[in-house]
Amino acid sequence: MAKSYDLLIIGAGPGGYTAAIRAAKEGLKTGVIEKEKLGGTCLNRGCISTKALLHASSMFSMMQKCDEFGVSADSIAFDFKKMQQYKKNAVRDYRNEIHGTFEKLGIDLIYGTATIRRGKTVEVKSDKGKDFYQAKHIIIATGAVPRPLSIPGADLDGVWYSDRILKEDKWKFDRLTIIGGGVIGVEMATIFNALCAKVYLVERAPHLLGPMDQEVSEALKEELTRRGIRVYCGANIHKITKEEGLICHISKDGEEILLRSGCVLVAVGRQPYTDGLFGEDVNFQMKDGKLEVDSEFMTSEPEVYAVGDVTADIQLAHVAAAQATYVVEKIAKKVHTIRLSVVPNGMYAKLPVVPNCIYTEPEIATVGLTEEAALACGMKVRCGKYSMGENGRSIISREEGGFIRLIFEAYSNNLVGAQIVCPRATDMISEMATAVAAGLNAGQLMMAMRAHPTYSEGIAGAIEDAMRS
Numbered sequence: 271m272a273k274s275y276d277l278l279i280i281g282a283g284p285g286g287y288t289a290a291i292r293a294a295k296e297g298l299k300t301g302v303i304e305k306e307k308l309g310g311t312c313l314n315r316g317c318i319s320t321k322a323l324l325h326a327s328s329m330f331s332m333m334q335k336c337d338e339f340g341v342s343a344d345s346i347a348f349d350f351k352k353m354q355q356y357k358k359n360a361v362r363d364y365r366n367e368i369h370g371t372f373e374k375l376g377i378d379l380i381y382g383t384a385t386i387r388r389g390k391t392v393e394v395k396s397d398k399g400k401d402f403y404q405a406k407h408i409i410i411a412t413g414a415v416p417r418p419l420s421i422p423g424a425d426l427d428g429v430w431y432s433d434r435i436l437k438e439d440k441w442k443f444d445r446l447t448i449i450g451g452g453v454i455g456v457e458m459a460t461i462f463n464a465l466c467a468k469v470y471l472v473e474r475a476p477h478l479l480g481p482m483d484q485e486v487s488e489a490l491k492e493e494l495t496r497r498g499i500r501v502y503c504g505a506n507i508h509k510i511t512k513e514e515g516l517i518c519h520i521s522k523d524g525e526e527i528l529l530r531s532g533c534v535l536v537a538v539g540r541q542p543y544t545d546g547l548f549g550e551d552v553n554f555q556m557k558d559g560k561l562e563v564d565s566e567f568m569t570s571e572p573e574v575y576a577v578g579d580v581t582a583d584i585q586l587a588h589v590a591a592a593q594a595t596y597v598v599e600k601i602a603k604k605v606h607t608i609r610l611s612v613v614p615n616g617m618y619a620k621l622p623v624v625p626n627c628i629y630t631e632p633e634i635a636t637v638g639l640t641e642e643a644a645l646a647c648g649m650k651v652r653c654g655k656y657s658m659g660e661n662g663r664s665i666i667s668r669e670e671g672g673f674i675r676l677i678f679e680a681y682s683n684n685l686v687g688a689q690i691v692c693p694r695a696t697d698m699i700s701e702m703a704t705a706v707a708a709g710l711n712a713g714q715l716m717m718a719m720r721a722h723p724t725y726s727e728g729i730a731g732a733i734e735d736a737m738r739s
């Protein structure tokens with residue numbers, strides 16, 4: 271007889287493992303099916319792995335400038351194999367933490383490939399054969415895979431996606447061409463530039479980072495260029511050929527340009543992954559390549575939910591985790607603790623409260639609306655900007671290029687959006703996300719002191735600037 275669960279989760283990434291941990295804490299008998307490794311893309315070949323490499327490469331880059339701070343180090347060098355080993359250790363340690371939590375909470379981790387059958391039965395194929403499981407509720411959290419680039423030469427050896435590049439422990443990156451100036455593209459450009467590679471970054475759209483506030487994306491382009499990265503925005507790639515390395519044939523403003531490098535990274539987006547997931551006896555609706563869900567994350571099959579990249583417009587680990595928590599709270603009949611957007615008192619516009627963090631140098635973090643988006647929904651706004659060049663902590667660290675930009679609704683002075691470009695921006699954005707979610711106004715944001723010297727002092731500067739306008 272099939273083993274049965276209150277909740278079966280397919281996929282053990284941040285959506286899947288967050289759902290499992292919360293469900294087990296609510297007393298639900300929970301199983302998680304995973305075909306590869308616990309942790310999914312985020313842990314094994316995404317956020318955690320990339321940030322570990324960013325940490326190591328930025329350390330190397332800082333050491334090269336250490337003389338300015340009165341520190342000397344002779345013959346600074348890096349060992350890429352060791353760097354990759356450090357990254358593997360960080361990934362392993364994180365995975366062990368999650369594994370330990372699963373064991374403590376009695377969550378079953380089932381390795382194999384899942385196919386959903388009629389009546390909430392799940393078939394799992396592995397080297398040991400075929401097993402069947404039964405569940406009252408199912409959550410699909412199967413994530414996404416890199417979107418392929420459909421041009422001649424895209425299948426040549428050395429044209430890689432981010433997961434392949436993250437696995438490579440031999441240094442093959444004296445010259446690297448990156449196709450796609452989105453989040454993966456700019457973070458990878460930062461890593462390899464810090465390791466002294468010659469990096470070319472090719473973006474089809476007129477600006478880096480797509481929907482990001484234009485001032486932010488221009489500031490990033492300027493900084494990447496200042497660091498020696500060749501950025502080609504508004505450029506089209508036509509083909510890749512191989513002759514003494516890989517040659518990307520691109521065109522920009524009517525000019526044909528050839529970029530030669532040892533390796534090409536393709537980072538042109540990610541697409542939902544549902545291969546083999548649906549049996550012939552079930553009927554799941556898809557829309558624009560994504561698994562369709564209602565406002566409660568339920569698919570077209572009753573009591574089968576989907577969270578994270580397989581369904582989301584916003585492909586972020588913390589969004590997957592938040593959606594997973596929401597669904598488990600619904601199944602366990604608990605009050606919801608999670609919101610992805612809010613409409614604070616006295617406001618009419620929906621404010622997204624999802625922080626968006628990009629780990630470049632300097633870091634970029636945003637939440638809520640940009641000025642442009644606020645104006646587009648008919649909102650009157652006051653905007654304030656603070657240049658980090660005046661900030662004590664930035665002067666100390668010699669990283670003075672960033673800024674903080676805050677957007678307030680003009681009548682209530684409620685914070686509706688923030689864009690931060692400076693070191694530690696990814697940590698600082700939490701204060702802004704809390705303020706947007708809680709509908710705090712400028713006066714309330716000024717009530718608490720910000721310690722001196724911190725990058726956060728710049729927030730007060732941006733509030734004062736907005737209130738003067």
Ligand code: NAI
Nearest residue numbers: 450451452453454455473474475537538539540585627628
């Ligand atoms: P993305 O959607 O962020 O960026 C892809 C970029 O490629 C776009 O700017 C697009 O205009 C460009 N592009 C598409 N086709 C092109 C072509 N033929 N030539 C040149 N440019 C082309 O996707 P990306 O960077 O692959 O990241 C995938 C997902 O992973 C994103 O949704 C992102 O949110 C998530 N992610 C988040 C991170 C974070 O939060 N720090 C880090 C890494 C990934």
